[in-house]
Amino acid sequence: MERTEVVLGNVRGEIQLFSDDNKAGKMDISVIGKKLTVYHTEVNEEYAGKGFAKILLEKLVSYARENDLKIVPLCPYVHAQFKRNPEEYNDVWLKEEL
DSSP states (O other): EEEHHHHHHHSSEEEEETTEEEEEEEEEEEEEETTEEEEEEEEEEETTTSHHHHHHHHHHHHHHHHTTTEEEEHHHHHHHHHHHEEEEEHBBOGGGGG
């Protein structure tokens, strides 16, 4: 059973992914104003190849949509997914920042 959590301090935080109560991966993020910047996506080795990075991406995008945020995809994985599927992410992708 997978679950995700968004954990934010004042500005920086992470989206965490758990599998059976074990931390399986995370995304390093910051939120300043209406900009959500994603810096890094990491999935623990034992969970590689199971689509967990995609689960993190889906949580990132849903969190941005729920909170009316625009995503600055500095993370290479997120940026690649946005470029590969622009129509899916166009509403949350802040392109002029790159």
